[in-house]
Amino acid sequence: MSQQIVTGKNGSGNMTDYTEAANCLGVSVPESPFLNEMRIVRMNEGRYEGQEIAGAMKVVTSEDRVLEMGAGLGVVGGVIAKNCKPQEIRSFEANPALMPHINALYQANDLTGTISVQNTVLLAGPDQPASIPFFVRTSFLGSSLNRMEGKRNQEVMVPTLDFNAFCAGYMPTVLVIDIEGGELDILRHADLSGFRAIVIEFHPDHYGIPGMRECKRILGDAGFVKDDEVSSRTVWTCVKG
Incomplete structure (x- = not known):
């Protein structure tokens, strides 16, 4: 494990040192309890969430x-x-335990002027609650809005925002979505007209093959065409045709 020290501005604007555990495509990843040896290796080799990043x-x-x-x-x-240096990135993460580590990464890489994160769940569709249960599992990668039998399910309540209302104000042009099964409900009710590209990971373990086919059908009906060069069965990069 690398022990390089990187310096960035913390949330108060003061310079802070961070111990780098990995470096993924030029991004310093500070030490955190959510890293293990395999994740560190994959980050250093540029293979962590490789298809999503490539897309x-x-x-x-x-x-x-x-x-x-x-x-x-x-x-x-x-x-x-x-x-890619986009104009702005607004990120949303449901797991509150990850928030300080996400912000540490942004700060260590001096990215806070471009990217920010909220501990909020975006929902689409009618009858949206003000907050929703989120189930934290042993691996943060498997945590989701869906309770799964036979798994550790530590329930936390997370505030929500309306997806379509947020997009109407922010006007995003690219959607990057990896929310462990929640994508099906979003796609069923989302206004996708403002997006020119979407990078999405499907999770058929949560809604089955028919649910994954429905996700893909919705994208096709909205005018998106899969880029075969950077897509697979469960991770699509697609652009408006």
């Missing part, structure tokens, strides 16, 4: 405003911000 790197430009749903540890959004 975003292909479609995001300096003219774009990016909406990221599912920030994780902040690595994907950080790589997009540093390498």
Whole structure:
């Protein structure tokens, strides 16, 4: 594990030192309890969330405003911000335990002028609650809005915002979405007309093959065409045809 020290501005604007655990495509990843040896290796080799990052790197430009749903540890959004230099990235992450580590990554890489994160869930559709249960699991990568039998399900309540109302105000042009099964409900009710590109990971473990096919059908009906070069069965990068 690398022990390089990087310096960035903290949330108060003061300079702070961070211990780098990994470096993913030029983005310093500070030490955190959510890193393990395998994740560190994958980050250093540029393979962590590799397809999602490759797709975003292909479609995001300096003219774009990016909406990221599912920030994780902040690595994907950080790589997009540093390498693609879009106008702005607004990220949303449901797991409150990840927030200080996401912000530390943004601060260590001096990205806070481009990217920010909220501990909020975006919802689409009618009858939206003010907050919603989120189920934190042993691996942060498996945490989701869906309770899963046989899994550790630590329930936390997370505030919500309306997806379509947020987009009407922010006007994003690229959507990057990895929310462990929540994408099906978003796509069923979302206004996608303002987006020119979408990078999305499907999770058939949550809604089955028919649900994944429905996601893909919705994207096709909205005019999006898959880019085969940077897509697979479960991760699509698609652009308006």
